[in-house]
Amino acid sequence: MSPDVIDGFAQASQLSTILSVAFGCLIGLIVGMIPGLTISTGIIIVLPLTFVLEPDISIALLLGLYVSGMTGGSFSAILLNIPGTPSASATAMDGHPMAKKGDAGRALGIAIIASFFGGLASFLCLFFIAPVLADVALRFKSPDLFSLVFFGLTIICSFAAKSLIKGLLSAVIGLVIVTIGQDPMMGTARFTFDQVNLISGIHFLTALIGLFAIPQLVDNLSEIIKGKTASEAGAKIKKVIPNLRDLRLMKMPVGIGSFVGSFLGILPGAGGPIAAFISYDYSRKLSKTPDEFGKGSTEGIAAPESANNAVTGGALIPMMTLGIPGDPVTAILIGALLIHGLAPGPLLFMENGDFAYGIIFSFFWANIFNILIALIGLRFLVKVLVIPKAILMPTIAILCVIGSYALRNNFFDVYVMFGFGLLGLAMRWLDMPIVPLLLAMVLGRQLEEHLRVSLISSQNDITIFFTSPFSLFFLCLAGVSIFWSFWAERQNTKKSQKKLI
Amino acid sequence: MLNSMNKRNLFASIILIILCGFYAYFTANLETRNIQNTTQPSFFPWIITVCLAILSFSLLLQSFLLKKGKIVKKASAPRSLIILGFFLSLAYLALLPLIGFLGGNILFFAGLSRIYGEKNILKICLFSVIISIFIFYLFRNVFQIQLPIGILESVLS
Numbered sequence: 001m002s003p004d005v006i007d008g009f010a011q012a013s014q015l016s017t018i019l020s021v022a023f024g025c026l027i028g029l030i031v032g033m034i035p036g037l038t039i040s041t042g043i044i045i046v047l048p049l050t051f052v053l054e055p056d057i058s059i060a061l062l063l064g065l066y067v068s069g070m071t072g073g074s075f076s077a078i079l080l081n082i083p084g085t086p087s088a089s090a091t092a093m094d095g096h097p098m099a100k101k102g103d104a105g106r107a108l109g110i111a112i113i114a115s116f117f118g119g120l121a122s123f124l125c126l127f128f129i130a131p132v133l134a135d136v137a138l139r140f141k142s143p144d145l146f147s148l149v150f151f152g153l154t155i156i157c158s159f160a161a162k163s164l165i166k167g168l169l170s171a172v173i174g175l176v177i178v179t180i181g182q183d184p185m186m187g188t189a190r191f192t193f194d195q196v197n198l199i200s201g202i203h204f205l206t207a208l209i210g211l212f213a214i215p216q217l218v219d220n221l222s223e224i225i226k227g228k229t230a231s232e233a234g235a236k237i238k239k240v241i242p243n244l245r246d247l248r249l250m251k252m253p254v255g256i257g258s259f260v261g262s263f264l265g266i267l268p269g270a271g272g273p274i275a276a277f278i279s280y281d282y283s284r285k286l287s288k289t290p291d292e293f294g295k296g297s298t299e300g301i302a303a304p305e306s307a308n309n310a311v312t313g314g315a316l317i318p319m320m321t322l323g324i325p326g327d328p329v330t331a332i333l334i335g336a337l338l339i340h341g342l343a344p345g346p347l348l349f350m351e352n353g354d355f356a357y358g359i360i361f362s363f364f365w366a367n368i369f370n371i372l373i374a375l376i377g378l379r380f381l382v383k384v385l386v387i388p389k390a391i392l393m394p395t396i397a398i399l400c401v402i403g404s405y406a407l408r409n410n411f412f413d414v415y416v417m418f419g420f421g422l423l424g425l426a427m428r429w430l431d432m433p434i435v436p437l438l439l440a441m442v443l444g445r446q447l448e449e450h451l452r453v454s455l456i457s458s459q460n461d462i463t464i465f466f467t468s469p470f471s472l473f474f475l476c477l478a479g480v481s482i483f484w485s486f487w488a489e490r491q492n493t494k495k496s497q498k499k500l501i
Numbered sequence: 502m503l504n505s506m507n508k509r510n511l512f513a514s515i516i517l518i519i520l521c522g523f524y525a526y527f528t529a530n531l532e533t534r535n536i537q538n539t540t541q542p543s544f545f546p547w548i549i550t551v552c553l554a555i556l557s558f559s560l561l562l563q564s565f566l567l568k569k570g571k572i573v574k575k576a577s578a579p580r581s582l583i584i585l586g587f588f589l590s591l592a593y594l595a596l597l598p599l600i601g602f603l604g605g606n607i608l609f610f611a612g613l614s615r616i617y618g619e620k621n622i623l624k625i626c627l628f629s630v631i632i633s634i635f636i637f638y639l640f641r642n643v644f645q646i647q648l649p650i651g652i653l654e655s656v657l658s
Contacts, residue, residue, distance in 0.1 A: 048640070048644070048646070049644060051644070051646075052644050052645060052646075163563075165556055165559050165560050165563060166560070168552075168556055169517065169553075169556045169557070169560065172549060172552050172553050172556060173553075175549050175552075176520075176524060176549055176553065179545060179546050179549065183542040185539075185540070185542075186534055186536075186542055188531070188532050188534065188542040189532075190531055190542055190543075190546065191527055191546075217586075218583060218586070220617070221579070221582055221583065221586070221616070221617065388617075388618075388619065389617050389618070390614045390615075390617040390618050390619035390625075391614065391619075391628050391632070393613060393617050394609070394610040394613035394614050394617065394629070394632075395610070395632055395636070397609065397610075397613055398606050398609065398610060398632075398633065398636055399636065401593075401597075401602075401606075401609075402602065402606075402636065402640055402646075402648065405602075405646075405648065406640065406644075406646045406648075409646070409647065411597060411598055414594065414597065415594060418590065418594055429509065430509050430510070430513050431506060431509075432513075448545040451545065452539075452540045452544065452545070455540055456538065456539055456540065459538055460538070460540075493567070
């Protein structure tokens, strides 16, 4: 076994790292179950706390939050029929009917155990696939990396947007923002308007806080839960551990969910909700009792829950090996790594192998603590659902402001955060997705660097992007991705026009 | 007003075309370096300008070509509360360097708490003071992030 694997395991198994994972899991379960709070927002809130921690400890905390946030989302979906996270929407379809029959504890137990197995399967994928992929990625040269980043951007735009034009526009706006500050090749100031604060550019996390948190604070004005409270639902929680029949029934849907989730997690932009619904659909088709689906079926809870937790490990694969985020959360994780001076990508495994394996094993511990804390603390955790929004939302607002300030101890970043909040609201008003903008901000600098380095090395010959097999392959994929989304959009438009007629 | 997505797209495309014009103007005025066989700092911004222009005009065309735009449902959040929240945030941001994080956060928390529906003044005061002080001391003393306290500096020190 490689010494990096052993060192990584030792690093991830230190008491401080384990405690950090456990704390992250606790926060994740709470954040996940509160409707109106996404995992991204949870990580944004916690991120300033990690600035003072060691990189391995802070990443462990964020991974715990990521994994448990997915599971926590199912709690409110089952108890209140309000998914805590978008990924838990499919869980509500069978989880809530089972809870209404008086089996809330059983439904939650199935969700927790399915999440655990989904997470474990994706850990194995991460452990075995990531180093191999990183090894392949080490052979990539600048033109290949440019094409890869370009492909990552196009696939995210097409997945994340109902309209391809709006998805691409969002990404281009992100690229406009990235060009503010020093030019990465020559250090020339661009679009700084003689503002000292703009020379180092707009900090990715400042933008992120504004783009995600402020629209969510506005949304929550209209999403105050009325009538339904966890104390009512919590009173019905009796036995949490599922019975043997449930465990037998869970085998097939958990297998499907784990496979679909891990695979879709690797694809940038696909994400938890898609994986959960696909797994739900396949499990229903392959089930011996498809009629039970929608009425409180064990399989109907297990399939989406295992899928959305399997997505987490899958999404870490492109993030760690290629530096391409699979979803918004992994984009934030890239930001967190960069703050600590570590760049994710193939070199992470070569230069900081122990750290890379440390992340993988922290992910393993996150899944272990997720099931432990969820099963043991379930009855207490659901009480969080009764925290009034009038206390929760102002607390989040204050943490966002302090978080933006703490990045560089600068009021300017607070104003920038607020500006990005308004941009986020405007984009929401236009039905323009935020995720491509965010990912363009993460990848934009790399895109420019690889493009310019490639052109300099080829003496401005653009055929360099078509002569390298890897580059050509990624460019073809990017072309297919754009063409496919354009075609899909045309079909949807035709359908909706027909409906209107 | 602007409750059809087509109208919103039209509005957005015009704004984006104007933005594209400004971006192109500033790109054209970027400093150039006299180094052979290299790309200039304006190289990538020009590519972005072209992409932005193409996509903005595509959005403009789309808003004209689609026969009937989707009617957008109005947000259920009361507009008055959103506006109130906006002005409260503006006032908070403007006063923040003066009154600092401690005083500012207490007032901001109290205002937001009221906007989010809390009517009990005692609860508002209690929670805004306790939570703001807790967060302030957590960051300042535990995480060692020097949050300024503005005019309260002389009182507290």
